[in-house]
Amino acid sequence: MNRYTLLLAVSALSLSGCVAGPPPEVATPAPELPQSFYYSPDTATAGSLEALLPQDDPAFVALSAQALSASPTLAEAAARIEQARAAADRAGAERLPNIGANASVTGQRTNPAQFSSNLPPGISFDTERVSYGANLTARWDPDILGHLRAQERAALARVDAADASARGVRNALLGEIAASVIDWRTLDRRQAAIENDLAAAAELARLAGVRERAGIAPGFDRVRAESSASTSRSRLAALESERVRLVGRLVTLTAQPATEVRTALAQGAPALDQPIAPATLPSALLVNRPDVLAAAATLSAEDAELAAAARRRFPVFDLSAAVGLLAFGIGDLFDSQSVVGTLAASVAAPLLDFGRISAEIDAAAASKKAAFEAYRGAVYSALGDAEAAYGLVASTDAEAAAARNEAANLQRAARLAETRQNAGLADFLTVLEARRAADASGERAAAAEGRARRARVLLWQALGGSGS
Template sequence: MRRGLILAGTLALAACAGGPPPEVATPTPVLPPEFLYAPDAPTGTALAELLPEADPGFDTLAAQALAGSPTLAEALARIDQARAGADRAGAERLPSLGANASVTGQRTNPAQFGASLPPGVAIDTERVSYAANLTARWDPDIFGRLRAQERAALARVDAATASSLAVRNALVAEIAASVIDWRTLDARQAAIEEDIAAAEELARLAGVREEAGIAPGFDRVRAASAADASRSRLAALASERARLTGRLVTLTAQGAAQVRSALALDAPEPALPESPVALPSILLANRPDVLAAAATLAAEDAELAATARRRFPVFDLSAVIGLLAFSPSDLFDEDSLVGTLAASVAGPLFDFGRIEAEIDGAAAEKRAAFQSYRGAVYTALGDAEAAYGLIAAADRELAAAQAEAASLQRAASLAETRQKAGLADFLTVLEARRAADASGERAAAALGRAQRARVVLWQALGGEAQPTTRSTSQ
């Protein structure tokens, strides 16, 4: 007993000689008190209002994507994988019980005992034994290595959950942007069709004037060329529709017919809610990528602690109780009962730097995880600043484009009125109409960019507030 205590003390002292694990500073990044481009006064806008939730096409496609997207299903499977790892780490702290049974036949060469045996002593050269045992083993985890590994595994679950939410937000944002682009194409098409109708009417009037001999054929040709230019712009929209259809097929895991059916649903008038006022500090709690990076940092911290605890001895308690007999009929006799109870301790004495190298590697992983966390925080800050600025710029562009379209359309209308009253020539009408062409399309495109900017802000500020926990096994 005394020797055992001395040995255990020696192992413990040798293991503790390496000192504590290296300290890795992980201060919380300092963020500015407010966003530069955010509104100065509260607007009362909820974050969810930035999405086109009133659009039935968006609702349908988003629901289909959340139910069947392969990308999201893969992310959810990563959660199940992390949970299985956490369950395994937790189970390692509990005792393990087992059972076994065996039949062993053994033949011995009597010559191995020498040629001269005492009188009356014989060696049974063939023996069959029958055994059945219950086994138990437990590591009491005195120095907390298993507890640290369990903390790391639980942090990995948090990281996987946050990552799945980031995938979900990205999926919803992509669908929202694609639906907005589709509705923008509808608005651009309507504007181009109006340009075509106006140009065709001018071409018809120019043809009448040409037949009456009061205008050259050049006026009709110029009016027809304006209509042809508008038809060219209209034909170019088909390629954009095909690209959006393909993108939505990928996002929703639905066929092109189902996608087009959802997009055919009547859309409401586009809304432009004001930007919600938020503080940079909310990014630390709302952004899924920041939460995932923070959870990964916590996991690496626990892994470093578990690696450092490898310096300490490992205590192991084990027990075996069973039956051993050399005849099946004797298996349940009282004399067949056997058992073992053992306690062991093992620890490193001289490993020539192996554990220290593992600790250094774990410390480097923690430093890398901290820098990744800092990068995620400032990426989130930059995304939010850019999104606020993008909304402000897009709204100014929209106001200018709508004012331009209204002014040019009014100028074209006045030119036609003056020409009918004999106060302006037909060339003036043509020039006014040419200037007004595409102004409505530009205004529609600007409106689409303003709507898209709000989706960007929704994602930059964290998007969906609650993580999804649907399991692929359900």
């Protein structure tokens, strides 16, 4: 009978091994990317990626250093990496033997009535007994079919995903700080332009007042000149609300008080420059963009999870052993007769689980499909961001150049009108209209320059940002 029982058990395990096939195939074709970016600049005149950030601005240098050392968002991302590494260490440790030790002292008292009172003559037993034991145990799953190895691969891939996500958080943080510093410097240049407009309008109002008092001009000229000056003062006052918003944003990003932020922003501003956009290939996004790298690592993790789920249909082998001491007297504990031990090997496999494992495999396959589509989405989001950023750099550069030309022409027209009035060839109304047309042209040019500089930061982020 034992022989038939053994044969039945082996047949059942063989049957389960035959039923268990490879995991379902989930197609993950590589996304097809274009050969080049549509708005990419000429490679012969391209600049470097890091030059797109305002590295020469002392405010950006100070604030970014503070953020990298104290930002809660970065600290949270670092903790996620540590969490993923701990999970990977646990998955790796599962492949190693589990060794333990224990010791015990057991006291037992027996009621002699349970053995009846009619014992043969000369037969007696102790009703109280104390045993002493110490054991060293070991258990190991040799992972012959790779279930634990697949789980470890999944855990390591999730470490890579957490690391890439942390890099994405770092890039987003630096990009926000760079954009805020550029906006602050743009406000300074807008303020300077408005102050020039205010000075010119105040001078016109003064001249109109002189002409009014001399009786050679109506008071209406003075009123119009003063209204132009009031408009400049209103625009100047509106800048403060934008400064307040920027300081609040930088306090959040850097985890520093407003006084520290204002101190950093008060440092001297460098000369405004517009770095040349670097030329790169769309395929570079696959190795530079943190979100793409994180999505690729997640896809690898889901692939390993699918393999691990499929391997649950195969038999599991287990080896265990124990060696120890067992004695009924403390003095006999280290006697050679007290040495005991066991050695066992087992194999177990699912026979009838009524679709439980198949459902887990289907769920793992669906998760892999979702991870692949998320990866494709990340790739094309990166491609779209880069195309838009390159195009934005080109368009904002054109806008800034046009705004500079507009400001120069309108300022020249205002000066010519003043010259003609002094020569008696133009009236005051012509001068006032020319000045009002020139007003805000310098501010518009400064704002356009700021948008062009800010577009470089967006391009830096779109291309993957910093590699460290």
